[in-house]
Amino acid sequence: MLHFIKKLYYGDIPDANSGAAPSSDQQQAVTDWPLWEVFIRSKQGLDHKHVGSLHATDAQMAIENARDVYTRRQEGVSIWVVESKYITASNPAEAGELYEPAADKVYRHPTFYDLPDEVKHM
Amino acid sequence: MGMQNLEELFQQKIDKEVKIEPKDWMPEAYRKTNLRQISQHAHSEIVGMLPEGNWISRAPSLKRKAILIAKVQDEAGHGLYLYAAAETLGQSREQMINDLHSGKAKYSSIFNYPTLTWADMGAVGWLVDGAAIMNQVMLTRTSYGPYARAMVRICKEESFHQRQGFETLLVLSKGSKEQRAMCQDAINRWWWPALMMFGPRDSESTNSDMSMKWKIKRKTNDELRQQFVDMIAEQVKLLGMTLPDPDLRWNESRNHYDFGEINWDEFWQVVKGNGPCNKQRLDARRKAWEEGAWVREAAQAHANKQRTRKKAA
Numbered sequence: 001m002l003h004f005i006k007k008l009y010y011g012d013i014p015d016a017n018s019g020a021a022p023s024s025d026q027q028q029a030v031t032d033w034p035l036w037e038v039f040i041r042s043k044q045g046l047d048h049k050h051v052g053s054l055h056a057t058d059a060q061m062a063i064e065n066a067r068d069v070y071t072r073r074q075e076g077v078s079i080w081v082v083e084s085k086y087i088t089a090s091n092p093a094e095a096g097e098l099y100e101p102a103a104d105k106v107y108r109h110p111t112f113y114d115l116p117d118e119v120k121h122m
Numbered sequence: 123m124g125m126q127n128l129e130e131l132f133q134q135k136i137d138k139e140v141k142i143e144p145k146d147w148m149p150e151a152y153r154k155t156n157l158r159q160i161s162q163h164a165h166s167e168i169v170g171m172l173p174e175g176n177w178i179s180r181a182p183s184l185k186r187k188a189i190l191i192a193k194v195q196d197e198a199g200h201g202l203y204l205y206a207a208a209e210t211l212g213q214s215r216e217q218m219i220n221d222l223h224s225g226k227a228k229y230s231s232i233f234n235y236p237t238l239t240w241a242d243m244g245a246v247g248w249l250v251d252g253a254a255i256m257n258q259v260m261l262t263r264t265s266y267g268p269y270a271r272a273m274v275r276i277c278k279e280e281s282f283h284q285r286q287g288f289e290t291l292l293v294l295s296k297g298s299k300e301q302r303a304m305c306q307d308a309i310n311r312w313w314w315p316a317l318m319m320f321g322p323r324d325s326e327s328t329n330s331d332m333s334m335k336w337k338i339k340r341k342t343n344d345e346l347r348q349q350f351v352d353m354i355a356e357q358v359k360l361l362g363m364t365l366p367d368p369d370l371r372w373n374e375s376r377n378h379y380d381f382g383e384i385n386w387d388e389f390w391q392v393v394k395g396n397g398p399c400n401k402q403r404l405d406a407r408r409k410a411w412e413e414g415a416w417v418r419e420a421a422q423a424h425a426n427k428q429r430t431r432k433k434a435a
Contacts, residue, residue: 072279
């Protein structure tokens with residue numbers, strides 16, 4: 001059963017209370033530029049980390065936009081961009097098969113092994 | 123797996139504070155509510171640039187001008203983080219922008235008030251951004267992953283906005299008689315609209331509150347509003363100014379400030395499009411979009427040419 005939320009919060013104003021009349025010239029074909037995923041290295045020696053996405057016509061513009069959107073406060077020293085369509089993601093519905101086999105292998109962790117206190121630094 | 127079962131699993135995740143990510147199963151109403159809320163939030167950031175943009179060319183000093191430009195640029199960035207988060211729910215950027223321009227989608231009503239004096243830049247930063255921060259800090263813990271992550275980034279930047287606003291007013295409050303009057307006037311005009319930003323009273327709700335159950339929101343409108351009043355009522359003393367509410371007083375038994383009744387008629391009038399600047403704001407957005415069309419087309423043509431050249435080489 002679907003529940004529709006009627007309660008009003010800041011940032012959650014109902015469409016029914018629309019102010020302007022819908023204008024007809026807005027019905028054009030969708031022409032969004034391609035979507036890019038942005039990865040930023042915050043400083044030398046660290047991995048690039050996913051920070052978000054943006055639209056750009058090409059890779060060069062994606063880098064320039066990423067600079068403006070994601071590094072206004074010196075958050076990065078290097079940027080990677082990749083078009084979102086080239087990312088293959090694992091399926092959340094298969095999370096069980098994929099990750100559960102590791103759950104019962106506690107012996108892979110150093111804390112599994114009880115050693116005498118005299119053995120230092122191991 | 124039945125729908126009922128999926129909904130139960132979904133609610134279990136929410137109850138265990140596991141974030142929902144774009145590819146996870148979610149109830150259609152959860153997707154729609156988030157899409158509406160995130161896109162409205164994005165629109166608010168974008169339209170929110172307009173009242174402040176009004177003062178960039180008239181800032182009283184180069185320092186204030188640089189600060190204001192940086193703040194407005196942040197608002198654009200916040201809009202972009204949020205549009206990207208909303209897109210993960212399956213609506214295109216262009217569709218969202220079209221909905222804003224057609225008047226179908228909403229943005230925060232606060233931006234339908236005019237910024238009449240330089241002191242308004244201070245009041246907007248202190249009161250409007252201050253009210254937004256209350257909401258946004260709560261939203262860093264919202265259940266939808268992309269929204270929560272965007273909020274974390276936004277909150278880090280938003281703190282500068284509020285501090286520079288308060289400092290702007292602080293300088294005016296120590297200035298000439300005229301500057302102090304300007305400071306008080308801006309506070310008088312922005313106080314009530316800022317309180318309205320938290321939305322209708324909790325008692326106005328007739329439906330069961332799925333938004334809280336799904337942890338999209340974690341505090342009610344009235345809780346956030348009270349928190350804001352308690353904070354501002356103290357801060358205003360540091361400015362040596364007053365808030366325009368004769369009913370504002372500390373209530374020992376509640377451990378909160380009591381405050382007067384909001385003009386709800388004005389609230390709904392502005393939501394419905396009859397605020398002082400609703401038309402002006404939308405006109406400005408449409409104009410910017412239309413006059414920027416050639417830039418978008420040129421960028422696309424340039425990218426196409428580069429691709430063709432690369433292929434030929």
